Amino acid sequence: MTGTLVLAGTPIGDVADAPPRLAEELAAADVVAAEDTRRLRRLTQALGVRPAGRVVSYFEGNETARTPELVEALTGGSRVLLVTDAGMPSVSDPGYRLVAAAVDAGVRVTAVPGPSAVLTALALSGLPVDRFCFEGFLPRKAGERLGRLREVAAERRTLVYFEAPHRLRDTLAAMAEVFGGERRAAVCRELTKTYEEVRRGPLAELVGWAAEGVRGEITVVVAGAEEAGPEQLDPAELARRVAVREEAGERRKEAIAAVASAAGLPKREVFDAVVAAKNAERR
Structure with missing residues (x-):
């Protein structure tokens, strides 16, 4: 029988925003993995709860090494609670690696919803x-x-x-x-x-x-960009936009398609602009 991984949201500021289930899970978990154990201690004191299980650190610097250890605990039947400093784990915080590894191991993953910045x-x-x-x-x-x-x-x-x-x-x-x-x-x-x-x-x-x-x-x-008709862009600007996307790691074909879509132009027109720019560089 495998255990359960619980992702718990923590207050982003006001501790009174903590969901009631958070205190229950902190008290019941076999393992509490915290981004910062000192902050966890302050949180548990504010909530008036004492974790009964083992408390370990789980942050950017050690999550790769610690994930297998936590997965082993989960597959052994433990209930592991993951908390970060504020908000939901995995959202610009540690958690994704552990969730992915738990899913791959066939472990149930659930959440205690909480505040989100x-x-x-x-x-x-x-x-x-x-x-x-x-x-x-x-x-x-x-x-x-x-x-x-x-x-x-x-x-x-x-x-x-x-x-x-x-x-x-x-x-x-x-x-x-x-x-x-x-x-x-x-x-x-x-x-x-x-x-x-x-x-x-x-x-x-x-x-x-x-x-x-x-x-x-x-x-x-x-705010998002306002809807507009086809942009009036010269070939040099089209080629520059494609180059920016290529430098960011996109393949040229995808970059051309994205620039054409954003500008409301046929892909062939953007392709011709890129070819013209390359030919100009060779001269």
Whole structure:
């Protein structure tokens, strides 16, 4: 008889938001795998519960090595509870490797739903919520960050990002450069905490606000691109957009198709632009 892996959501700020089942699972689990055992200790003290099982660390630096150990416990019949510092495990936090390994081993995986910074920020943003995509953290290097943003410049769904406070101004500036300074956005800071703040406005305006320095946990929500007819792009720009996607790892065929779709143009027109650019480089 195999055990059960339980993914438990933890408060993103206010400990009172903890789901009632969280305390029950903490008390009943055979093994509690925590991203930070010190934070877990503070959480259990606040909830007035004492884990009865073994507590182990499970974070980015050791999840590859520790996953087999936890799978062994699961296949041996243990109930393993996975908690991260805040929010749901696996969402920009440790957890995916363990879930995938547990599924492969035929272990039951369930969850204790809890607070989510992604959904909370999305709901508070004032931007469309019927369709959205979560992009996690952007690359730290400026060039890679711009490349990632260009990949979704034509995305019509609302975009959600996590960001560190010391990189917020540069990220907003890059978004304004790629998406346009008039694109609507919301910066959600310290959600559910004492100094919660949601700053809404065009990206260009938010860049100026963030230049003064921002503290706390940050989630950025950006409106999707508005529907438009075929773009008026010269061949050089079409070739440049394909090159950006290729540098990001896409095959040329897929990059051409994506650029053509985003611009509302036939793939043949984008292909011809790429060929013309290559021929110009050889001269």
